[in-house]
Amino acid sequence: MSTPVPPPNQPYDAQPQAGNPYAGQPGQPQPGQPGQPQPGAPFPGQQPVGAPYGGGAPFGGGAPFAPVAPARSNVGLGILVAFVAALVAAGIYGAIIGATEHEIGYAAVGVGALVGFAAGKLGGRNPALPVISGVFALLGVYLGQLLGAAILLSDIVPLSVSEIFFDHFSDLSKAWKEEIDFLGVVFFVVAAVVAFSTAKKTSD
Secondary structure (H helix, E strand, C coil): CCCCCCCCCCCHHHCCECCECCCCCCCCCCCCCCCCCCCCCCCCCCCCCCCHHHHCCHHHCCCCCCCCCCCCECHHHHHHHHHHHHHHHHHHHHHHHHHHCCCCHHHHHHHHHHHHHHHHHHHECCCHHHHHHHHHHHHHHHHHHHHHHHHHHHCCCCCCHHHHHHHCHHHHHHHHHHHCCHHHHHHHHHHHHHHHHHHHHHHC
């Protein structure tokens, strides 16, 4: 008896298998066959679950929308550092007046710049801070001129600078009011303007 020979060009793995009459039929996908959908895989063109709009970017964009950071604002900290900066600037300004025996305009500009920078840098974008910086700059120039006068008076009267400044502050202030001139007023205005603009620019 001759052995049956399979038809030409028909691979052995396409032969009908016992109990599965449809195995090997044309058009039937085989498990693991390349190019065929695998169990659990999405259909062609279907987006994976949990990745809307092509991977997280709305409307097919590149990176997803980033949250907009709120404008920073810390009024309390800005006021505190502006006040401290005014006191420090007043001490430096008074020392310059005592050493040179003159009121220097650049020193008044420095007072305003220091106060405004401190307020804007640490206080943020609150619109009240530039105005407060201008007020504190006026205070810094005022205290600096009084301190300079106290330093100069300490060379004349037998009192220390601290005694003149703290124990005789009212007398010192009264004498300052009598001696202030137009140039001294200009220094005040310049310091306030510089402090206002510096605080506004630094906070941006």
